[in-house]
Amino acid sequence: MLKKRIFGLISLFMCLLVALAGWTLWQTKAYVASPLNLESPQLVTIAKGAHYHKVINQFEDKGWLTATVWAKVAPRVYPELTRIQAGTFQIQPGQSLGEVFATLREGQQYQDAITFIEGSTFAQWRLQMASAPHLEQTLTALDEADIAKRLGAEYTKLEGLLLPETYAYDVGDTDLSLLRRAYQAMQASLDKAWQNRADDLPIDSPYELLILASIIEKETAIDAERTKVASVFVNRLRRGMRLQTDPTVIYGMGDNYDGNIRKRDLRTPTPYNTYVIKGLPPTPIAMPGVASLMAAAQPATTQYYYFVATGKGGHQFSTTLAEHNRAVRDYLKVLKSQ
Structure with a gap:
């Protein structure tokens, strides 16, 4: 009889343990599956060497959760919660604690992005970089020449030497690291264009190709026109004609440009006024994209020496000055009718 009672008590105790374990597992699972208290996406930075309990305390301090006893039990039931990586992560409303720790475990760091458009200047x-969120500013006190030196550029001006595109970056990345990526990307793109250039280009160096590409970039944003625009400038260079392109004049005017070019501006000498100087200006006038680089390297074969806007989008290309003058008159008529 005593043995039966002892066996019964042991059985009862085991049942209680099983029930307790089941209840604990259920409560822990519910805790890990419960969403954090967030009303909007939030960024959280996990320090290097931080452990599970430190992160839980960090979340509790922010009011995102309540650290109950189940928070202490959770890593015993789910050991994967202890495997986290350092970095800055974005947490979304509705995400459970388990989902958040999965993000920390997989190292899916939050990234911002900045887009530099073709034809923009340094x-x-x-x-843009000065107002970019989460980008560490290290170049504020440096001038352009100092920044160029830090990038390893052989020129003191960075105009044209950075490839315009969208760059993703981690929170805490520096402006210098971003520029270094853009510089290296342009070096690679310029090298490819130079290696694939037409044989008879009147261009003596990759840098001159970059200068020409920057002018093309400022003259048209229409992909189908780029090689035609390039052909006009290449034809003029071959014949020793001045390029006579307004964007170079505007660049040379600097802060004096008020949105209008006057006749006196076309006659005022600057290193960039291609109505006055022969050949290319001394540096690029903007950041060209890959399409303009390739157009400069492989211009269309044409007899064009002139082009003017149509007023309806795009440009009218001409072989002779007489044709060009008629195209200019047509353009002025369109302007008057608008």
């Missing part, structure tokens, strides 16, 4: 790049 001055515009600096303004």
Whole structure:
């Protein structure tokens, strides 16, 4: 009889243990599956060497969860919760604790992005970077020549030397690291264009190709026109004609440009005024994209020496000055009718 009672008590105790274990497992599972208290996406930075309990305390301090006893039990039931990586992560409303720790475990760091458009200038790049969120500013006190030196560029001006595109970056990345990527990307793109250039180009170096590409970039944003625009400038260079392109005049005017080019501006000498100087200006006038680089390297074969806007989108290309003058008159008529 005593043995039966002892056996019964042991059985009862085991049942209680099983029930307790089941209840604990259920409560822990519910805790890990419960969403954090977030009303909007939030960024969280996990320090190097941080462990599970430190992260839980961090979340509790932010009011995102309540660290109950189940928070202490959770890593015993789910050991994968202890495997986390350092970095900055974005947490979304509705995500459970388990989903958040999966993000930390997989190292899916939050990234911002910045887009530099084709035809923009280095001055515009600096303004964009200065207002970019989560980008560490290290170049504010440096001038363009100092920044170029840090990038390893052989020129003191960075105009044209950075490839315009969208760059993703981690929180805490520096402006210098971003520019270094853009510089290396342009070097690679320029090298490819130079290696694939037409045999008879009146261009003596990759840098001159970059200068020509920057002018093409400022003259047209229409892909189908780029090689035609390139052919006009290449034809003019071959014949020793001045390029006579307004974007170079505007660049040379700097802060004096108010949105209008006057006759006196076309006659005012600057190193960039291609109505006055022969050949290419001394540096690029903007950041060209890959399409303009390739157009400069492989211009269309044409007899065009002139082009003017149509007023309806695009340009009218001409072989002779007489044809060009008629195209200019047609353009002025369109402007008057608008």
